[in-house]
Amino acid sequence: MTRSTSSLTPLPGACAACAVRPFALFRVVPQARVGEIAKVRSGVRLVRAGEAIRDSVFTLYAGWAFTWTATPDGRRQVLDFHLPGDLVERTEDGAEVEALTDASFCILARDRLCDFMGRDPSVAMSYAEGLSRDRARLRERLTSLGRRDAVGRVAHLLLEVHGRIQRRGGADARGGPVPLKQAHIADALGLSVEHANRALAVLRKDNLATLAKGRLDILDREGLEEVAGWEGPTAVESLVPRSIAG
Amino acid sequence: MTRSTSSLTPLPGACAACAVRPFALFRVVPQARVGEIAKVRSGVRLVRAGEAIRDSVFTLYAGWAFTWTATPDGRRQVLDFHLPGDLVERTEDGAEVEALTDASFCILARDRLCDFMGRDPSVAMSYAEGLSRDRARLRERLTSLGRRDAVGRVAHLLLEVHGRIQRRGGADARGGPVPLKQAHIADALGLSVEHANRALAVLRKDNLATLAKGRLDILDREGLEEVAGWEGPTAVESLVPRSIAG
């Protein structure tokens, strides 16, 4: 048994009052039309940390999740982390989605979502913008794995994660809560857990950043960006004009 | 001067007779409406191998291109390769697009393309499908860099490239023309040129595949998939239903 009492993780409520909608797929539909988006939601769900998520499309409401794939030799590669507001798709290619913390989300009906996008191009463009962001993150990560050493990779990931939670109001410039274990970091960055640990130790010793007890602290932003080879937050714009996608 | 006479690379002609449209963004618009898509094209261009491409959105018509980014220490990371029919966007994040061979393409007007997608959701969804494919490729590559050794990475890339040209009718099961230099492979896979060379040498010695003189030959498909940790062609479907995106 894990916990007998109800979880502290909140379930999503009415779309009209959704706290994460400003960061989510439906951010582009005006408040006057929230009634329509409620109809593409086919349910809500709450899962525990470590549980696999099998729903094919959902928007994360609370907690973190991640997508990963197994390699032939049995190890795991984390492909992306998901934060509240993110639209997550379970793809057909064998990648799995797993809750990183206790988490809750709105399950979307694929067909109704398609209909909606067919009728409202701004939502289709919002969807595209999300894909574009995913691509930008993957490109960054690819560059990390291709051309940065272990310390640089970890530093870069910490900066990326910090930016993502900060944009959602979940952290200030000093840091904030991040539930990543060293194993997640290792699996995302193509490192062994031991080496990810050593890289974090270097960042700690040099007073650049610490990640412990579910908290990330940025001690020296400039120094951290230096070792990360950071090139500033990547502005995604894709083809989405503000006129259409808000 | 490079060449005095006209290039052998063909320039794109009328949209109505476009040979790559079945693989391109506008594959979803019926022949009866090609007139409209001609209007989002703002020009055509021909570039030589090695030239940078600065147009912000284009669909490649002939030849190969690739997107890359410079790392702080001056090396390069290839983020993706582009083949005829691909929609290519020059993003704001410092990544550059370069012609890998002599190449020609249709330049698209960003604003007119946006208008089009705003009016025709099937094109917006086609755009999203392309992004989804990009993402799938990046995920594969990330897995390569994270969890495969040099030989596996090269084998995997060769299989991916083979699939892409084959789907376009540019190769048969045995192989086909691929203009990649070892330096491109190295920069895409996070390897030194020397080691990429050694990996190719292994594949050659084991009679799995050869890449030489601009040609890829698959000698032993099964063996190659074995060392690549290949998991079959990734079916991208995203949210795009056949009913909308054709």
Add this chain to the structure above:
DNA sequence: CGCGGTATTGAAACGCATCAAAACCCGTGG
């Protein structure tokens, strides 16, 4: 024929994986 870019080969150095073990942390039950 000779040149510049590309491919190939060798030897040494380095970063990271691996294996092994210990320290730590926290929730749980006695």
Add this chain to the structure above:
DNA sequence: CCACGGGTTTTGATGCGTTTCAATACCGCG
């Protein structure tokens, strides 16, 4: 309240894969 136990973090020693540096061979083209 403390001892227990499982998951997580930390540290150390050894080996392997890859980079780096240095040369040499190759190839298409003028």
